[in-house]
Amino acid sequence: MTRNFYQRVYALVKKIPTGKVATYGQIAALAGSPRGARMVGWALHVLPEPETKKVPWQRVINRKGIISTTCSDHPKDLQKMILESEGVEVKTKEDLFWIDLDKYQWKT
């Protein structure tokens, strides 16, 4: 079942410690699909309502450490707010946000 993959992604994202961030590729690799980074993003995009409150999707970003959210339902401002609230230093890059992966990337 493909849903199993989603559950894995959600579980992994939930396991991300506060004040840390993870990349799609990392989550995808841990989920079992090293090349399923896009699916991770999609998984979070179709994230169920109740899960949206439980899964820290804001801690999941792209390989560059930049928030690529193009969805209006997931405003980057909100991510920045949450991340900063959790103690993650978010740098403002023009219209995007950049996070120091070297310092805040979740290391297994």
Next chain:
DNA sequence: CTTATGACTTTCA
């Protein structure tokens, strides 16, 4: 069933 798109990553030129 085939084509197109997407919160991405990696590799080739």
Next chain:
DNA sequence: CTGAAAGCCATAA
């Protein structure tokens, strides 16, 4: 080193 293209998995039309 920088830029462009292909790849991968799943969902939507």
